[in-house]
Amino acid sequence: MGLVSPGQIAALRKVAYRGLETTTTTILRSIQVETDFGSDAQWATVDIDVPCWIRNVALTPNLTAYAMRETMVNTFRIHFEADVDIEIADRLVIEGSTLDVIDTNIENTYKIYLSCLGKKVE
Helix, strand or coil: CCCCHHHHHHHHHHHHHHHHHCCCCEEEEEEEECCCEEEEEEEEEEHHHHHHHHEECCCCCCEEECEEEEEEEEEEHHHHHHCCCCCCCEEEEEEEEEEEEECCCCCCCCEEEEEEEEEEEC
């Protein structure tokens, strides 16, 4: 038997998921589409209106080159229900902003949320 029972995890999730009711996201995944000239990367919708909780991570914003110009990159932590299908390199559209998923907690043994680290380029 583990340190935490499945019943305890379910009870914790029931309370935690109450915080996911105000914001929704659309999950996009890059796919290769065959064209007359080879293949092209496009974004396919994995899911829409997925409840989430987003918060700014207290990391120093990075100055980076994006589209041939310097810009600030903000980092956010986004929480979802534990069984949501999100992978590193997916895109999340939340309240009109697009975030690239750069990390997840998929390897955690005990998960209350699926948590992603996303970067927003402004």
